[in-house]
Amino acid sequence: MALEIERKYLVNLEKLGTLENGNRIKQGYLSTNKDAVVRVRVKNDKAYLTIKGSNIGATRLEFEYKIPVVEANEMLDKLCQKPVIDKTRYLIDYENHTFELDIFYGDNDGLVVAEVELLDENETIKLPSWIKEEVTSDERYYNSNLMKNPYKNWKK
Template sequence: MIEIERKFLVRSEAFKSSAVKKERIVQGFLNTDPLRTVRVRIKGDKGYITVKGKGNRNGTTRFEWEKEISVKEADALIKLSEPGAIDKLRYYVEAGKHMFEVDEFFGDNSGLIIAEIELGHEDEDFLKPQWLGEEVTAITKYYNSQLSKNPFKNWKG
């Protein structure tokens, strides 16, 4: 129930040719309080509800609880969500013994591409592909819950 994750910007679309799978994700947030985020998601042909706690100081570790629900339930809950649903295409890209999840955003977050990697511990080494850019793990504006409130299109250079 503890998630250890790091986030990075992506320099190029070179990751697409290495993807082993991709799927569409639509998600809404029932609560975007940084202490407890509640997300509802339709990922492919499955629905999920997820509760995330506040991250540690460097943003790498936080509580996460997720439960599968029906797509019908997820769709109904997304309609009740706060404004700013997230629409993205997720690519799964193997790099060494790890899997990067690379999200290409659409709608108000179009143009943003973020790669995430889940780790077994905070200091775990991992292969960094050429397309991997600046680390943004601790920068909260890159959290999906924050992108729903302040989308990429609103950011100033």
């Protein structure tokens, strides 16, 4: 059984400095319901089909499989719900953890989120100064929900 344990945070880009070596990611959802989501993702020249279970705290089941990029692009174009999530991901190492920082575009432009995977849900980690607040339990920040209710629709 594959478990994903991660925490999610909002980011203050002004405190972060220059970002380098980001990877553009486009992802769409074939299915989203309370029990599971099925996602297609193209990242550079690789593509993946991912199935994620529902969250229990910061933990959920996750299964990921490589698929041909041509087929992934066709799924994104013809089968996935719209809008497709478009973002650039930067990997930032800090205090023995890697933070995945996502800068969103399109309907989610202006949103910047960092995620960090943990070994245990109760693991204590040191947060960098550019972290603003934790949003792990706020379902609006799940990528599958950003597709349904994009950031541009939120009241600021």
